[in-house]
Amino acid sequence: MFFPISHSHINPLYLVVVGFVIGILGGFFGVGGSFIAGPALRLMGVDWNYAVGTDLAHIVGKSIVAARKHRTLGNVDLKLGMIMAVGTIGGAEGGAQVIQALKRAGNVNTVVSWVAIVVYVGISVFMLWESHTTLKLHKGRTVSDVKAAESKADHSAFGPVTKKIQRMEIWPMISLPTSGIQISLWIILAVAVVGGFFSGFLGGGAGYIRMPSMVYVLGIPTHLAVGTDLFEVVISASYGTFTHAIKGNVDILIALVMHTGAVIGAQIGVVATQYFAGPKIRLAFVPLPLIGAAIVIYTLLTGHKL
Amino acid sequence: MKQEAAKSLRAFAAELVIYAVLVTGYFFLVLHLLGGWLYQLETKHRILYAFVAILLIAGQAVVLDAVTTVLFRLLRRRWR
Numbered sequence: 308m309f310f311p312i313s314h315s316h317i318n319p320l321y322l323v324v325v326g327f328v329i330g331i332l333g334g335f336f337g338v339g340g341s342f343i344a345g346p347a348l349r350l351m352g353v354d355w356n357y358a359v360g361t362d363l364a365h366i367v368g369k370s371i372v373a374a375r376k377h378r379t380l381g382n383v384d385l386k387l388g389m390i391m392a393v394g395t396i397g398g399a400e401g402g403a404q405v406i407q408a409l410k411r412a413g414n415v416n417t418v419v420s421w422v423a424i425v426v427y428v429g430i431s432v433f434m435l436w437e438s439h440t441t442l443k444l445h446k447g448r449t450v451s452d453v454k455a456a457e458s459k460a461d462h463s464a465f466g467p468v469t470k471k472i473q474r475m476e477i478w479p480m481i482s483l484p485t486s487g488i489q490i491s492l493w494i495i496l497a498v499a500v501v502g503g504f505f506s507g508f509l510g511g512g513a514g515y516i517r518m519p520s521m522v523y524v525l526g527i528p529t530h531l532a533v534g535t536d537l538f539e540v541v542i543s544a545s546y547g548t549f550t551h552a553i554k555g556n557v558d559i560l561i562a563l564v565m566h567t568g569a570v571i572g573a574q575i576g577v578v579a580t581q582y583f584a585g586p587k588i589r590l591a592f593v594p595l596p597l598i599g600a601a602i603v604i605y606t607l608l609t610g611h612k613l
Numbered sequence: 614m615k616q617e618a619a620k621s622l623r624a625f626a627a628e629l630v631i632y633a634v635l636v637t638g639y640f641f642l643v644l645h646l647l648g649g650w651l652y653q654l655e656t657k658h659r660i661l662y663a664f665v666a667i668l669l670i671a672g673q674a675v676v677l678d679a680v681t682t683v684l685f686r687l688l689r690r691r692w693r
Contacts, residue, residue, distance in 0.1 A: 311648070311652045312651065312652055312655050364666055364667075364670055365670070367667065367670050367671065367674075368670040368671060368673055368674040369674070371671060371674035371675060372674045372678060375674075375675075375678060545667055545671075548663070548666065548667055548670075549663045549664075549667060552659065552662055552663035552666050552667075553659045553660060553663050554659075555655065555659060557655075557662075557663075557666055559651060559655075559662075559665075559666040559669055559670065560643075560644060560648065560651065562666070562670055563639075563640045563643060563644075563669065563670065563673060564640060566636070566640075566670060566673055566674075567633070567636045567637050567640055570632065570636055570673070570674060570677075571629060571632065571633050571636070574625075574629055574632070575629070578625060
C-alpha cells in the first residue's frame, strides 16, 4: 500500500501487527513504545523524521484509549498527571536544547547512544533487583495475584527509601488522595522534569523512566503509575505530534493504520494488568529498556540506524 | 466466581470485536474520503494539517470507543 505523505510502500498488515504489539505493551506497562515503533517503521524504509513524528501521532490515540480504560478501573491520578505534564514539557524542552548544543559540538550521536545504554541498562538492572527481592520477601503469602492486583496495594524492596522521600517536607506539600500519598510538589516536578528531559534527549515518551520513577521515587502504586503515565503521555505526545506535524514529520495515514492494531492491543494490555500484582508487572517490565539498549548497541556497532 | 470471570471476558472480547470493525472501517473511510485532501494539506497548510492529524487520531480513539460502548449496550439488551 502506498502512503503518499511519506512516499513509502508498506504492507498495512505489518503496521497493524506492530501497532498491536506496541498497544499491548503500552496498556500493560504505560509506555509509549517508541523504541519499537521507530525502528519498525525504519525497517520498512520510512525516513527517520517521519518515523519519529508518525510514531508520536499513533501514541496519542493509543494512550487515549488505554488511559480511558485505566481510568474506568480507577488507575489514573488526574491531579498527579496534570502536575507532571507541566514538568514533562519543561524537561523535554531542556533535553532538546542539550541535543542542539551537542549537535553544535559535533558529537551528538556518540553521547546520546552512551547515555541511552547506561540509562536503559541501569533501569533494567535496578528493576530486576527490586522486583525480584520484593517477590522473594512476599513469597508464601496466601493473597493471589488477582486479589493483590484488585486491591492495588503495592510492596517494594525500595519502599523504605521511598518513605523517606515522601517525608521530606519541602513546602508546598501536595495531597494525592487517589494515590494515597502526600508529597512535596517539588519532588513531583523533579521526577517529571527528569522524565521530560530524557524524552527530549533520547526521543519518545520516556515512559520507561517515568513509570519506574513514579513507583520508586513518589511511591505511587504500580497500577496507578501505569495509568497516570499513560494520561501524561497523551498530553506530551500530543504536543510532540503537533510540533512534528508542523515540521512535516507526520504521516497521519500510517499512524491511523498502526492505531487500528494499537487500540485493540492497548485494551488487552489494560485488562491484563488486573490479573498481575505490582512487583510482577515491574519484573515483566525489565526486558523493555534492554530491547532499547540492544537497538542502540546495534546502531553503534554497525552504523545502521534502525 | 469462575463463571463471572468467563462472562466478563466474553463481554470484553465481544466489545473488542465491535471496536476492531469500527476502527478498521474508520481508517478506510478516512483514506477514501480524505486521503487526497490530507496529502494536499500536508504540503500546503502544515498548521491546519497538524490540527487535523490530532483530531483524526483522537477521534478514532474517543468517538469510536464511545460508539462501541453504545453499540455493545444495545446488543447486550437484545441478547437478554
